Amino acid sequence: MHNQTVAQLVKQLQSKAVSSVELTQHYLDRIQQNDADLNSFISVTAEQALAQAKAADVRLAQGNAPTLCGLPIAHKDIFCTQGVRTSCGSKMLDNFIAPYDATIVQNYQNQGVVSLGKTNMDEFAMGSSNETSYYGPVKNPWATHCVPGGSSGGSAAAVAARLAPAATATDTGGSIRQPAALCGISGLKPTYGRASRYGMIAFASSLDQAGLMAQTAEDIALLLGPLSGFDPKDSTSVDHPVDDYTRLLDKPLTGLRIGIPDEYFGEGLEASTEKCVREAIAQFEKLGATTKSIKLPHTSLSVPAYYVIAPAECSANLSRFDGVRYGYRCKNPQDLDDLYSRSRSEGFGDEVKRRILVGAYALSAGYYDAYYAKAQKARRLIKQDFVAAFHDVDLIMGPTSPSPAFEFGSKSADPVAMYLEDIYTIATNLAGLPGMSIPCGLVNGKPIGLQIIGNYFDEAQMLGVAHQYQQATHFHTLAPANYK
Amino acid sequence: MEWETVIGLEIHVQLATKTKIFSGASTAYGAEPNTQACAIDLAMPGTLPVPNRQAFKLAAMFGLAIDAPIARRSVFERKNYFYPDLPKGYQTTQLDEPIVGAGHVDITLDDGTEHRVRIHHAHLEEDAGKSLHEDYHGMSGIDLNRAGTPLIEIVTEPDMRNAEQAVAFAKKLHGLVVAIGICDGEMSQGSLRFDVNISVRPKGQKELGIRTETKNLNSFKFMEEAIELEVERQISVIESGGTIRQETRLYNGDTKKARSMRSKEDSNDYRYFPCPDLLPVILDDSFLAEVAAAMPELPEAKRARYTGDMGLSEYDAKVLTGDVATAVYFDAAVNAGAIPKLAANWIMGDLAAFLNRQELTIKQSPVTPAALAGLTQRIDDGTVNSKMAKAVFEGMAAGEGDADTVIEAKGLKQVSDSGALEKIIDDVMANNTQQVEGYRAAPEDKRAKMVGFFVGQCMKASKGQADPKQLNQLLVKKLNG
Numbered sequence: 001m002h003n004q005t006v007a008q009l010v011k012q013l014q015s016k017a018v019s020s021v022e023l024t025q026h027y028l029d030r031i032q033q034n035d036a037d038l039n040s041f042i043s044v045t046a047e048q049a050l051a052q053a054k055a056a057d058v059r060l061a062q063g064n065a066p067t068l069c070g071l072p073i074a075h076k077d078i079f080c081t082q083g084v085r086t087s088c089g090s091k092m093l094d095n096f097i098a099p100y101d102a103t104i105v106q107n108y109q110n111q112g113v114v115s116l117g118k119t120n121m122d123e124f125a126m127g128s129s130n131e132t133s134y135y136g137p138v139k140n141p142w143a144t145h146c147v148p149g150g151s152s153g154g155s156a157a158a159v160a161a162r163l164a165p166a167a168t169a170t171d172t173g174g175s176i177r178q179p180a181a182l183c184g185i186s187g188l189k190p191t192y193g194r195a196s197r198y199g200m201i202a203f204a205s206s207l208d209q210a211g212l213m214a215q216t217a218e219d220i221a222l223l224l225g226p227l228s229g230f231d232p233k234d235s236t237s238v239d240h241p242v243d244d245y246t247r248l249l250d251k252p253l254t255g256l257r258i259g260i261p262d263e264y265f266g267e268g269l270e271a272s273t274e275k276c277v278r279e280a281i282a283q284f285e286k287l288g289a290t291t292k293s294i295k296l297p298h299t300s301l302s303v304p305a306y307y308v309i310a311p312a313e314c315s316a317n318l319s320r321f322d323g324v325r326y327g328y329r330c331k332n333p334q335d336l337d338d339l340y341s342r343s344r345s346e347g348f349g350d351e352v353k354r355r356i357l358v359g360a361y362a363l364s365a366g367y368y369d370a371y372y373a374k375a376q377k378a379r380r381l382i383k384q385d386f387v388a389a390f391h392d393v394d395l396i397m398g399p400t401s402p403s404p405a406f407e408f409g410s411k412s413a414d415p416v417a418m419y420l421e422d423i424y425t426i427a428t429n430l431a432g433l434p435g436m437s438i439p440c441g442l443v444n445g446k447p448i449g450l451q452i453i454g455n456y457f458d459e460a461q462m463l464g465v466a467h468q469y470q471q472a473t474h475f476h477t478l479a480p481a482n483y484k
Numbered sequence: 485m486e487w488e489t490v491i492g493l494e495i496h497v498q499l500a501t502k503t504k505i506f507s508g509a510s511t512a513y514g515a516e517p518n519t520q521a522c523a524i525d526l527a528m529p530g531t532l533p534v535p536n537r538q539a540f541k542l543a544a545m546f547g548l549a550i551d552a553p554i555a556r557r558s559v560f561e562r563k564n565y566f567y568p569d570l571p572k573g574y575q576t577t578q579l580d581e582p583i584v585g586a587g588h589v590d591i592t593l594d595d596g597t598e599h600r601v602r603i604h605h606a607h608l609e610e611d612a613g614k615s616l617h618e619d620y621h622g623m624s625g626i627d628l629n630r631a632g633t634p635l636i637e638i639v640t641e642p643d644m645r646n647a648e649q650a651v652a653f654a655k656k657l658h659g660l661v662v663a664i665g666i667c668d669g670e671m672s673q674g675s676l677r678f679d680v681n682i683s684v685r686p687k688g689q690k691e692l693g694i695r696t697e698t699k700n701l702n703s704f705k706f707m708e709e710a711i712e713l714e715v716e717r718q719i720s721v722i723e724s725g726g727t728i729r730q731e732t733r734l735y736n737g738d739t740k741k742a743r744s745m746r747s748k749e750d751s752n753d754y755r756y757f758p759c760p761d762l763l764p765v766i767l768d769d770s771f772l773a774e775v776a777a778a779m780p781e782l783p784e785a786k787r788a789r790y791t792g793d794m795g796l797s798e799y800d801a802k803v804l805t806g807d808v809a810t811a812v813y814f815d816a817a818v819n820a821g822a823i824p825k826l827a828a829n830w831i832m833g834d835l836a837a838f839l840n841r842q843e844l845t846i847k848q849s850p851v852t853p854a855a856l857a858g859l860t861q862r863i864d865d866g867t868v869n870s871k872m873a874k875a876v877f878e879g880m881a882a883g884e885g886d887a888d889t890v891i892e893a894k895g896l897k898q899v900s901d902s903g904a905l906e907k908i909i910d911d912v913m914a915n916n917t918q919q920v921e922g923y924r925a926a927p928e929d930k931r932a933k934m935v936g937f938f939v940g941q942c943m944k945a946s947k948g949q950a951d952p953k954q955l956n957q958l959l960v961k962k963l964n965g
Contacts, residue, residue, distance in 0.1 A: 080528075198532050202761075235762060315564075315755070320529070363755035
């Protein structure tokens with residue numbers, strides 16, 4: 001049952017071939033059997049999940065239930081869930097029970113979607129390997145000595161290991177696409193502003209975007225509706241009509257123009273990864289698309305610009321974690337300064353502290369123009385590159401990540417090496433564009449991801465194109481040997 | 485040496501919105517601590533600000549009132565610092581792109597001279613919560629009811645030269661924000677708070693001296709005292725060979741003493757940057773037209789109107805426009821047909837005295853503007869004389885109805901029927917033949933004084949209802965034979 005896709009499962013739920021309670025229990029059992037080792041969940045909410053499943057079954061029995069009703073999914077532990085611990089992977093929020101639901105959590109609940117629990121993640125979504133989580137790293141189900149990617153490593157591993165049919169996730173610089181690539185699943189980061197950020201704990205507000213992970217592009221198309229739309233509680237969400245994301249799934253690729261950026265195939269890209277990506281592109285040509293090489297000349301600025309802007313925003317966003325109103329508070333504070341400095345020193349991990357310090361430095365008097373203002377200028381140039389490119393092409397494709405999953409500890413001592421994991425994904429966040437990753441091969445038993453970058457609000461076309469590829473290939477059907 | 489004082493003000497004005505600038509929580513004053521702080525005000529994880537349209541409207545109204553440009557595009561920034569009553573760890577405020585640009589406020593000093601104070605800009609921001617240091621046994625309490633209350637911070641140019649000017653400006657500004665309805669003006673509740681920047685320099689010197697900032701003055705009296713004290717302190721420091729430290733100071737109105745709160749060296753690097761949770765706010769033509777339409781008459785224009793067509797004195801106009809509610813009452817009375825001069829006299833005289841005795845505000849007055857208008861009409865058309873008018877007023881104040889109803893019920897109509905008056909005069913003259921003879925024997929210039937006796941007698945006979953003007957005319961005619 002767990003090897004089935006969302007598309008298959010919702011059909012069975014609607015036809016009552018399986019009940020939501022049965023399905024939910026099945027996934028809860030799989031989590032219990034497998035997750036002690038994998039560590040993809042921080043909290044499993046079995047009791048609540050079964051209650052939701054029961055309610056979903058009632059709706060299904062009454063008829064006219066929404067398409068997704070009864071489907072169990074997992075939420076990244078960055079989304080606030082009322083009455084459930086929402087830790088954001090941090091000791092700082094280990095004791096935080098959210099008093100409200102994030103808008104997207106609420107939206108799925110309204111559709112009758114069941115929440116299995118909260119998935120593991122890099123602390124405050126800062127990391128590319130899931131090694132910064134207070135709850136310990138998640139293992140990659142394909143190679144348990146390797147990282148699942150990050151920051152949404154828990155969601156990616158849970159979907160890859162068939163512990164959940166799909167999961168929500170977030171992407172600030174690649175946190176959906178890179179773990180999706182490393183875990184051999186499909187992942188989509190929509191256009192900035194497509195999904196509400198209300199109740200999603202902020203890392204870098206101008207870059208953070210909620211998205212989805214599932215086995216297939218079709219599954220994401222089915223799930224994307226409730227995630228999308230303007231939210232009056234988030235003034236950066238965009239009042240743009242919500243598409244029927246399944247409408248282009250069957251559209252042939254004849255005439256599709258794909259741009260291949262030269263800059264995404266330079267130094268740093270592992271040969272075996274490049275080979276898989278090139279083969280995938282050849283497959284698109286076989287399906288009727290035309291490809292041309294394009295230039296995104298400011299690509300090299302994206303990592304440095306990102307590592308100024310994201311830390312700058314996080315340095316302010318994380319100031320609220322001060323030990324005063326909620327979250328971790330140090331023992332026996334002597335005075336106010338002691339309360340602040342010890343609560344934050346003890347409550348945050350090293351990577352979070354590093355980024356707060358970098359951000360505070362970049363914003364400080366005398367450095368603002370040299371760092372923050374310059375980074376914003378670079379950001380505009382990067383965006384202009386994409387806008388120009390999309391005059392000639394419909395989609396852009398390249399690698400998601402320079403290499404397959406790496407071993408634990410191999411990059412954690414070298415922040416720059418870790419930051420370069422996101423070298424191909426960061427630019428889309430800076431530009432606010434939608435990006436996705438789909439599996440396109442295995443190297444030594446480890447998955448490789450193909451990145452698809454679309455124009456603003458062009459998610460339906462991206463999903464259609466990815467679906468056509470998945471109709472012609474089998475990579476998305478592969479499951480790690482121990483989790484079939 | 486002769487010293488010149490230079491003063492600039494920064495004024496925090498709480499805007500009279502129902503809800504906070506970025507959340508739906510109430511801004512009402514005086515609630516139990518932390519009962520008006522929602523998840524957004526508490527900076528719970530994942531919460532986001534949503535701008536309150538009304539706050540922009542009120543801020544733009546201030547811009548119109550000081551003849552300043554309203555920015556079509558305004559940007560919120562984060563001002564970063566840690567304090568327990570600042571839940572997010574940053575204040576959302578405006579820096580480079582404030583909503584209100586440069587304007588001015590003209591003040592009139594006691595000696596009648598006019599003085600212009602330029603406004604550098606005014607920006608929108610959120611208020612912090614309150615830290616309560618008493619009653620917590622060595623700890624501090626935090627009340628976040630105030631957190632997120634919309635403020636405009638108004639920054640003046642250093643255009644004031646002494647405490648009198650600064651206080652005159654502060655009073656004028658207070659009257660202005662209350663008059664246009666953007667602030668309730670309750671200074672004791674912190675609705676208006678003044679920070680005063682003070683420096684001194686030798687008279688004639690161009691460059692400014694080093695300034696200090698005395699923060700959070702919430703009464704005009706304290707402001708005056710604080711300025712005088714600080715000017716004295718600065719001069720004495722300099723004259724005894726010292727230098728002024730740039731610092732923030734606090735004035736205690738109870739002890740009449742000031743102390744240094746922090747020096748510039750201790751001040752934070754606020755690391756301002758544009759708030760990524762809020763898009764730049766764009767005000768379009770229709771919004772600005774809406775603001776202009778909502779703009780009430782400014783006090784200055786009101787005074788001109790009162791002293792113009794209505795013919796009130798400068799003094800009357802100043803008193804009536806000095807308090808918004810009074811001006812509203814007066815305008816309502818005039819609109820209901822009141823004779824302006826008479827209405828002004830009654831409002832400033834009997835009505836004010838009555839309300840004062842009853843401890844009522846003019847808004848609570850049992851005598852409505854329309855009722856007062858009726859009374860002034862009856863005085864003007866001679867139905868009642870001034871003595872009777874007081875009785876009518878008392879009747880109206882006691883809830884006995886409008887002027888005509890009270891006049892009718894109490895039979896207070898003035899006797900101006902000449903037949904009836906003549907009869908009264910004839911009776912009085914018949915009963916006082918000796919006085920009539922005395923009058924007729926007296927020289928012309930003594931007679932006028934002697935009429936008073938007969939007027940008194942006639943009034944008594946008419947039970948006070950004779951029209952004094954007509955009575956006088958008829959009496960003189962008859963006495964003169």
